Amino acid sequence: MNIWGRLLVRNFSWKPFKTAMIGGELSKTYEEAVQALNTLQSNASVLEKVKKDRGKQQENNIPDVLSFAQRAGVTVQDIDNLSIIHVSGTKGKGSTCAFCERILRNQGYKTGFYSSPHLIEVRERIRINGKPLSRDAFSSYFWDCFHNLESSKDEFEGKMPAYFRFLTIMAFHVFRQEQVDVAIFEVGIGGQYDCTNVIRKPVVCGVTSLGIDHTSILGDTVEKIAWHKAGIFKSGSPAVTVQEQPGKSMEVMLERAAEKQSSLSVAPKLEMYDWQGLTPELGIPGELQHLNASLALQLSHNWMANHNKNKSDLIENDTQNEMELSTSKDEVAIAPAFSITPSVADALKSCFWPGRNQTIKRERVTYYVDGAHTPKSIEQCVHWFQTVSSTEAKGVKGDVVKVLVFNATGDRQPETLMEPLLPLQFDYAVFCPNIGTISTTCPDRTNFMVTKGTQLSRCIKNRNVWLELMNNYAKMKTAGKNGIMQPNVDIAEEVPAKQIKLNSDSIVANQNGLSYGNNQSDSALEEKDPLNDLSVKTLTFPCISDTLVWVSQGKDDTINSSSNNILTSPIPQTLTSATHIQVLVTGSIHLVGGVLGVLDPDLTEC
Template structure:
């Protein structure tokens, strides 16, 4: 069983890695996961939502209790990035470019796909288990020591990881830290950063409406909250209403705001640029990353001749100028990797298309990418191809609306499952983050008259609404499975040897479900689109790339 060590954390030095029994990596993960459901933490969140300013005040308090100060964060040379769609990809491009120049980089992002260590990266790699364990107990120990004097309060999961990331980057003496905002910007816990070197805002859209508001203007106001006086900020082209708010926020805060040019406007000796991340929408993310990295480099290398865009007198967004790309920048764009986003994996006769699209705009981009990429694969297929959708949606998102966007892609099967990797409970505490029931998604899509019919593994049927309309002529067979692994094994029908580990056990599939697999067995190839949730994509990658769990 996963338990915190019985020995008090007060009796070990926070300056060295703990050596006491029960304070190993798995125990750190179990302890971290308790911060997700702590009752006092939930009460704190409710109080703070009524007064968002309390969020940053609380974060500063937790930071100080962990032995850090906001002044120390000034030395991390931070690039701070927010947005609705593409902020993680923008950060990945930016970090890769600056790492290609030889800088020692830190990168904090969320969510993780397989293991929580992915959120905190040094030189592009997830922090190792040994370092994670060492720094986890240092930070947790300091907070635990002081909780009695603060009504037993401990930071919630994301806050703790943010503090841990800052601590890791300071201890590892990174040259810069690329920090991705969690949710929003103005009141996100990463916004205790006082003096970033440059800020970025990727494409905006409607998401997290219960927290950020239900209009583009409200969401843009939150995102623009990361602007800082005199600190240059860049954004991609935004909807007119969102851009108006960003301009106003920049004016009030006195942050110079610049709009990125099109990627084609940059000059390069190599001809057309190649991006390591697939999808047309990545081109605006790449342009934003170029502006962020170029601005950071100028401040680093020419501190007395900083970019002209840093004048705090700018009162509206200006058009940022393109520039000639260095070979290092070109290589950085091409070498960028960001798993689970427009990612293609081929395992023999089965090709997986993975994209954690979870908003309407990101799903539109996903559909465009999938249509183009799948069509290319189908042109070279050895025979008939069967298309399968594996979908899951979590939280407050409109699952039905996203599914409607996927209907024209003409899937032969639509498969649903919860974010549970295996039906048999896993011993890996990292997977506690995936325990989201499929019913949460299905109950938001119920309708008794107009639907796809869902056949679940217990022989029952449920109705799934598609925006109040009947699915067009070609209706896919639609099934629900109890876990990700059982869904994958049914889809692939033994054609993917990676999924054939005898140690993996799943609940048996009923004969009525097995009988529906004839098109899969007869197809020369199987193409599977996995989308709707990054947690789903992460659970799939855990099985398709077992090394990612080590």
Template sequence: MASRLHKSKSEDYELAIEKLNTLQSNFSLLKLARKQKKANPEAKLKDMRNFLQRCDITKQQADSLPIIHVSGTQGKGSTCAMIESILRARGLRTGFFSSPHLIEVRERIRLDGEPLSFSAFTHHFWSCYNRLIKTMDEHNPQMPFYFAFLTLMSLDVFISERPDVCIIEVGIGGEYDCTNIFTNPRVCGVTSLGYDHTDILGESLDEIAWNKAGIFKSGTPCYVQSCSPSVHQVFLEKAKERGVKELYLIPALSPYGLPRIPKLSLQGEFQLKNAALAVQIAKRFISQREKRQVQMGSMRLLEECTLSLDDITSEVEEGLQNTKWPGRAQVIEKSVPNWKRVVFYLDGAHTPQALQCAVEWFIQARRSQERTSTCKKGIVLNLTGNRDHTLFLEKIRDLEVEHVFFCPNIAYSKPNTAPDTASAIASSEQQLIRCKELQREWNELTGVDLSQSVSNFSEVYESLSGSEEGREYHILVTGSLYLVSAALQFLS
């Protein structure tokens, strides 16, 4: 597509981002929408099919795409990124739809590993937006919300570009997620489960598993990461309900069925199970593409699957070594006045289990980064959504840090906020109130006042610059992935 050759921003692109941001919901509307979805969750997919029709995207076109569909609570983005990198190393043209973005919204729709160009994004945005506006009437009074619109737009891109594979990361849940509009995905996967979005998905892991397994489709092989027996039973019941004949478990123990531990570009031991799932899914997609038959015999439900040395090919090695997924176990060194070295460790962790993994990675990674025994340690943290703060704060209370910064998901003062990362969900004032609440809870939990609320990430840098001179400072930036986004905007 010729428009993909142009890489500079334009007024049309800036206007497209402004229009896209109008599709965001503020906090009160989002709360109301969640209540409505909980009361009638099927309506979301019904609306999505209507939006597809209004965008002139037929069911046949959507189902003709070679889809890999991945849900889960933790690691689904990393797993999708590894799958994409492995298949690209194999020589396939790849499409990849993910969320959220960190710097620019173009990151959510990728072709051949690269974010959609400014001109291609602009072209497909206006193509979808104008069709939706044109078809608004008393029978179709709605416009899709932000994520739903980008899902539609990704399909418009993939139908136009026809990549060899389209990797689709679920937004929230699975059963009623906007992405769950395909009836014929090639392979499905479910990553680790945890407690998140419980107001929508349910209070128990079994309920959450039921939602995540909602992407299972008849005739589609499914791969899931091992969990509890009760969750396995939910997966099994959903598989039988949907006519799934192949449901495979990634082994629970390290190294998760990998015959040896390949070098991963994504840090953290927890990435091993994501890599095992990614290799299995990529392997199965390739075998289908090359029309290699899998010997079925009887149905394979909840069968544990492992990989052989032959499965870790040079393409798999290359894909795992070259996977790029910023903001997840990422290390950035930044020059700060008065300090010889300041090293930031970035990892979005939106569940207590994920935060525990981030803390363990920070401890491990810091050992290889420290150049002096007298270095200081700190944390920058923010939590969003309806989450139990105490469960998160407990994960970091024993980390022995010198300072904790509670920071909104904002890089600079408001006038410098990039339109791609503008949020209507909560104002800067509301976010700062939340951070002060976190600071108060932290001080009550620890009994020590070594924390500070800041209004944006640049103030963390300024605070370090104004502090006493030292040799090294190692800082974990974690919690909300949107906070990691703000940190990347400042540190890049």
């Protein structure tokens, strides 16, 4: 008997307790719920041990999640009864799911949407009809599951689910209680062993663009990664992916589809649909979104075709393009393009997914935020930023200064993310951890999985990598018109990662707060043409709020500093005299979340 059968027939010696049975628990605050949730995070030392044993533990993930779910009061049958769209991939998962959700909501269906990570508040991860759960609703549903698990943990050697496992289980509980018509689940990491893969009967599965990411978990080739991503395919459920997948990943997904008795097709290009005179417009900017939008159209269409409501009110079928989908290991069919209704076109246009190619304008500062954290998504980010920032700069009468705010975390190689950014010719590059402020900690963004010291050390490493890349890039730019390389002069000097105080251009955290190096004149840099001398001053800050205060130089009065000496430290004249400052924030979705938390704390209500 497989794991599903064993869990259905297994007899537990306990009964789940309802939250209402525990006096006063329903009155607990949202903050208390988040603090209790944070106790399920693994601390840095435990996480390091888990990473070493990860290969041995991966296969136990699904049965463990199912066991925890049953203890929380969520059965396998409860999950089976949900009508689910399941989406994996390396980049574009969240945007694809957001498009799906908006399309189906526009048709009057009640939608549930589970995504990760959150940007500002954890309740963003579980949405009903596009809105994050209210604080009261999150708290109520949280305690439903948490108390059931706590009350039974003594019978299970004190075991409680980890943070992401718990939220996944809670999402199933919420969607069941809210009686949603459709539940859209974004995979966390991978697919085969991801917590969300307890889903046995999805209506349809999707795989977005693939690339190299989470290599310590998924492997170091796109083929290995494709194997994991296609692990969500299920017998009898169609699967759809996007065009132009790298390497032999498409072959791997075809093999997996055949193995799992699923069908795999490729979403057509967006322009292939019959727009019936409508103009294709997407609410989420960026070229990659064309792939995501087409995939979302296919997933929504498949869901509608299998749902027990009217099949024709989403998309009008184009019978001339209907084709039999192939389950062959050798070829993949192009899914049929169809006619788009005004309602669907409006859904694509009005869809909003924060932190992806998002622009926040102030009078004298514009923030361009994009959570790109893979090489391909960074390339797309560069193209987007180059287009929108140059358009804005043309309308500014005066000096425009460009600043990069960057962080890269986990096992990602920072050089692969930074190198595509070099041609943007930033005036300053600023590095900071994913920490909002030094003085206070937001419970929703508390992270026990990595220490502050480790985060700061990573920022110093990122900065060193940037300096080295800039040095090499500048040497390349010294080549003359005849292609002969001119004599080289180092313009950046690497700083040892263990060094806490950086060079004279850098602000860093130490025990006394912030310190600035020698008061070196900025005039030498001012006189150089950035097109000929590509040296860029770099700085490192201990938190996001101080970074934004320094970057904006008083031109954005909505930002408050947690330190007293940010603006009183020696300030480059280029920033103080700039007519307008353009800030690109990228490299980490968690960094973007922290920045948005400072710039737009009400974002969760969008």
